[in-house]
Amino acid sequence: MHSTLPKPIGLYVHLPFCVRKCAYCDFASYAGRQADIPRYVDAVVQEITRRGAETGHPSADTIFLGGGTPSLLDEFQITRILDALFDAFPIEQNAEITCECNPGTLTPPFAQALRQAGVNRLSLGAQAAQTRLLRLLGRIHDWEQVIASVEIARQAGFENINLDLMFGLPSQTVSDFRETLAAAMALCPTHVSCYGLIVEEGTPICREVTAGKLVLPNEEVERDMYEFARQTFAEHGLQQYEISNFAREGYACRHNIGCWTRVRYLGFGCAAHSFFDQCRTMNPPQLDAYLAGEEPKTEQISKDEARFESMMLGLRMTRGVKDEDFTRMHGLSIRDAFGAKLDKPINAGLLEWHEGALRLTRLGMDLQNSVLVDLM
Amino acid sequence: MNHIRNFCIIAHIDHGKSTLADRLIQACGAVSQREFRDQVLDSMDIERERGITIKSNSITLPYRAPDGQNYQLNLIDTPGHVDFSHEVRRSLLACDGALIVVDASQGVEAQTVANLYLALDNNLELLPIINKIDLPAADVDRVLEEIDKDLGLDPFAAIPVSAKTGVGIQDVLKGIVEKLPCPKGDPAGPLKALVFDAQFDRYRGVILLCRIMDGTVKPGDPIHFMHSGWDYTVEEVGVNRLKFCPAEQLSAGEVGYIIAGIKSVREIEVGDTITQLDRPAAEPVPGYQKAKSVVFSSIYPINSDEYRELAQALDKLAINDASLTYERDSSAALGFGFRCGFLGLLHLDVVQERLQREFDIGLVVSAPSVRYKVSLKDGDVIEVDNPGNWPDPIKIAGVTEPYIKASILTPEEYVGSVMDLCREYRSASQQMNYLCVGRVEVVSEMPLGEVLFDFYGKLKTVTRGYGSFDYVTIDYRETDVVKVEILINGEPVDALAYLVHRDKARARALHYCEQLAEAIPRHQFKIPIQGVIGGKIIARSTIQAYRKDVTAKCYGGDITRKKKLLEKQKKGKAKMKQVGQVQIPQKAFISVLAADRK
Ligand SMILES: Nc1nc2c(ncn2[C@@H]2O[C@H](COP(=O)(O)OP(=O)(O)O)[C@@H](O)[C@H]2O)c(=O)[nH]1
Ligand code: SF4
Numbered sequence: 016m017h018s019t020l021p022k023p024i025g026l027y028v029h030l031p032f033c034v035r036k037c038a039y040c041d042f043a044s045y046a047g048r049q050a051d052i053p054r055y056v057d058a059v060v061q062e063i064t065r066r067g068a069e070t071g072h073p074s075a076d077t078i079f080l081g082g083g084t085p086s087l088l089d090e091f092q093i094t095r096i097l098d099a100l101f102d103a104f105p106i107e108q109n110a111e112i113t114c115e116c117n118p119g120t121l122t123p124p125f126a127q128a129l130r131q132a133g134v135n136r137l138s139l140g141a142q143a144a145q146t147r148l149l150r151l152l153g154r155i156h157d158w159e160q161v162i163a164s165v166e167i168a169r170q171a172g173f174e175n176i177n178l179d180l181m182f183g184l185p186s187q188t189v190s191d192f193r194e195t196l197a198a199a200m201a202l203c204p205t206h207v208s209c210y211g212l213i214v215e216e217g218t219p220i221c222r223e224v225t226a227g228k229l230v231l232p233n234e235e236v237e238r239d240m241y242e243f244a245r246q247t248f249a250e251h252g253l254q255q256y257e258i259s260n261f262a263r264e265g266y267a268c269r270h271n272i273g274c275w276t277r278v279r280y281l282g283f284g285c286a287a288h289s290f291f292d293q294c295r296t297m298n299p300p301q302l303d304a305y306l307a308g309e310e311p312k313t314e315q316i317s318k319d320e321a322r323f324e325s326m327m328l329g330l331r332m333t334r335g336v337k338d339e340d341f342t343r344m345h346g347l348s349i350r351d352a353f354g355a356k357l358d359k360p361i362n363a364g365l366l367e368w369h370e371g372a373l374r375l376t377r378l379g380m381d382l383q384n385s386v387l388v389d390l391m
Numbered sequence: 392m393n394h395i396r397n398f399c400i401i402a403h404i405d406h407g408k409s410t411l412a413d414r415l416i417q418a419c420g421a422v423s424q425r426e427f428r429d430q431v432l433d434s435m436d437i438e439r440e441r442g443i444t445i446k447s448n449s450i451t452l453p454y455r456a457p458d459g460q461n462y463q464l465n466l467i468d469t470p471g472h473v474d475f476s477h478e479v480r481r482s483l484l485a486c487d488g489a490l491i492v493v494d495a496s497q498g499v500e501a502q503t504v505a506n507l508y509l510a511l512d513n514n515l516e517l518l519p520i521i522n523k524i525d526l527p528a529a530d531v532d533r534v535l536e537e538i539d540k541d542l543g544l545d546p547f548a549a550i551p552v553s554a555k556t557g558v559g560i561q562d563v564l565k566g567i568v569e570k571l572p573c574p575k576g577d578p579a580g581p582l583k584a585l586v587f588d589a590q591f592d593r594y595r596g597v598i599l600l601c602r603i604m605d606g607t608v609k610p611g612d613p614i615h616f617m618h619s620g621w622d623y624t625v626e627e628v629g630v631n632r633l634k635f636c637p638a639e640q641l642s643a644g645e646v647g648y649i650i651a652g653i654k655s656v657r658e659i660e661v662g663d664t665i666t667q668l669d670r671p672a673a674e675p676v677p678g679y680q681k682a683k684s685v686v687f688s689s690i691y692p693i694n695s696d697e698y699r700e701l702a703q704a705l706d707k708l709a710i711n712d713a714s715l716t717y718e719r720d721s722s723a724a725l726g727f728g729f730r731c732g733f734l735g736l737l738h739l740d741v742v743q744e745r746l747q748r749e750f751d752i753g754l755v756v757s758a759p760s761v762r763y764k765v766s767l768k769d770g771d772v773i774e775v776d777n778p779g780n781w782p783d784p785i786k787i788a789g790v791t792e793p794y795i796k797a798s799i800l801t802p803e804e805y806v807g808s809v810m811d812l813c814r815e816y817r818s819a820s821q822q823m824n825y826l827c828v829g830r831v832e833v834v835s836e837m838p839l840g841e842v843l844f845d846f847y848g849k850l851k852t853v854t855r856g857y858g859s860f861d862y863v864t865i866d867y868r869e870t871d872v873v874k875v876e877i878l879i880n881g882e883p884v885d886a887l888a889y890l891v892h893r894d895k896a897r898a899r900a901l902h903y904c905e906q907l908a909e910a911i912p913r914h915q916f917k918i919p920i921q922g923v924i925g926g927k928i929i930a931r932s933t934i935q936a937y938r939k940d941v942t943a944k945c946y947g948g949d950i951t952r953k954k955k956l957l958e959k960q961k962k963g964k965a966k967m968k969q970v971g972q973v974q975i976p977q978k979a980f981i982s983v984l985a986a987d988r989k
Pocket of ligand 1: 553
């Protein structure tokens, strides 16, 4: 019998403030609530301290400050939060500490403050190189500011920089997207997250699309863009390691990989999620509810659900789900857990075994949801 | 018996039959003002809404003539639609006379003439009524001329009325008593009673509406049905004054009801003759004919779990609708359902609507079909109304299909389009009769199977709503029918197969393929949809494989949300019908078949 030390956990802080609400955004984020930032920081710091004590101060090796727009906080506020995290949880020496920033809000002092507080990875919401598309998305910046933000980050000493890019946008052409990719590659990021637009119900963009005022590229074009992105990134040494994520050797985002491999994490702030003690917990999604101290919702994960989660999350990664890891986590092999349900997607050429892991084929990567539905 | 009159009202649709009936009922004081509502004789919601009478009915009106004599007037209401002409015939058997209503502004119409012949066949005495004389467009002189020329009736006997204002109603009542004959029959003879309708009452069982031809009947009498052979004991007799009013007995010449512990209208047949068990009549009332279904279609519940509900609902409808036939049917694609027979398209519509409305069952109805007569090479002749039973073409020597004689009335300016439409529907012949200035009757013999496919709707379109349509089935004629199968991803889908004339096969197959390609969501693979005759592809379309079914972003740490989305996707999938590898949403079946008839 060999015992394994519990893996260090991940920490997430949600900072739900934005200058303006983007047209496609259905995240917990608020425009025009900056006045509440001080109260919010107090509440988050309190939560961090309390949870640290409740969970027995487990050590952590990734931190992610997400949003919203964390760069809307000032240097003191962001530093206070990071300090609280360091106080409540032992942070590993080589921990990956990321902060999301939006171009147009990142200033040199803020970048320097992040560096000093220990942040070593910056993620920039670049999205698209065309001002026309950025306006249509409701973004506040233009590409000049993306270039400027990368410059500010490098000046402050950040070497690990991610750019978020989007495709499948209304009226976006393949050549628009080529231009965006070229502009992004010129900035030499270590990491790229490249997302197809999801038109979420209830968003302004959804209403416009439904009303026929905005027209999305068709499925064929959208997939062509995706394929083109994959090739471009590969040519620039950015290896795909997940459906939407690409990184230089050694720069894959450890925080996200933790999430996809069901490593435990604690989230703080409104709408933040935690996964701890086989429970998934969600803090109140509304800013006011969170500030009012409303209780989080907790859901115990059954064994069956846990197995399914391993697939749902693990199959997002190109390396797939290692049978060995799965067996260690669940006490039975992938075949024993899913049996004949694996046949259909394997026969359809969507799933394959490769070096002891089950992974999506290239085709499967486009059709992940159907594979998962077959496994349910 | 001298004081009884049994009569019906014959009219073209909208000429005012119901209104006149309402007026007569009111004039006789048969119903209190409080109980009265328009179209009192139409008891079903659908009848009221569509302004059509589907079932026969009768009402007994007490009438005190100006000379002080008391009469019993029995008004027998007959259905007013071609689908139910069989019921019309039965009702006419119960009458001795008829009022022929003609709209003073429209004049004599096709249906008036058709029903007039029916009435004459039944030796009814006829009394022409010119209605709607209050209308500014009324042209009484012209109508009088038509009554003379087109109907061959005595124009001097015609009574001008306005059913709306009540003008002339007393003249009608007087006319009924004076011009229409009293019933004949022998009250002392053996019982002979004609059943002209049957209604179902939840508490009392089946209520038979009868005309007593000879003899008498009273509670306690053992009775015998001469066609079906069933025996019952009479529990109650009486007359219908909108309420059922018990009487001591019914005797020759009277119209009334009999209750005899019958549980379902299935057990009896309308048109049957009741006689006394221990003193039977020598022979039944002549003219008995079984109701014949002419249109057939399979009905499946949208939700397969509702099969039992559908079965129960059909049973309930059938209790009161003896002409609806149904038997269990099953489709590989749609599961269990029923193969139903209808008197016509309106009947099909009415049944379908009542199932959805009164029983709240979502339905898929397969393409309606007529009954073909197929002569096989081995000399057998079989009847086929279900594509599933179509024989192997190499065994078929010949096929005949039912033809109708359609009478279409249209304003003159649309005659050309109407003729074109008829040709499009494989009309064998068209003939024109100029009825009066501006109005033309187009008489066309055409296959009933064609008319099923929205002939009526198209007629309304080409005549801007002014065309009317009526038909009688005439005979069976040679035809060249093929069975078209629809293959989805190479698998035949039984519920989508149909029988059609060879010349029309391709166009309809294309329509099916296109509709299905639109209604079936993309799959992981390309799906060919084909229309096939005996293995030969005559139409095709393709559903491209989808290229994307992936959520780009995993919503931060929100695993629960993603799981919920997948569960929803899974549930949506479970709601579809699996045919081979393909998931077909129910709406695909509906869109194909619905659009087909529109
Ligand atoms: N002006 C006028 N309209 C009438 C008269 N009788 C019936 N109608 C109208 O004609 C239409 C058809 O009448 P209805 O009794 O339903 O005809 P049915 O289809 O033969 O039963 C209705 O709108 C009636 O109100 C009448 O004497 N004068
Ligand atoms: S910046 Fe991000 S979080 Fe803020 S509104 Fe736009 S998409 Fe939403």
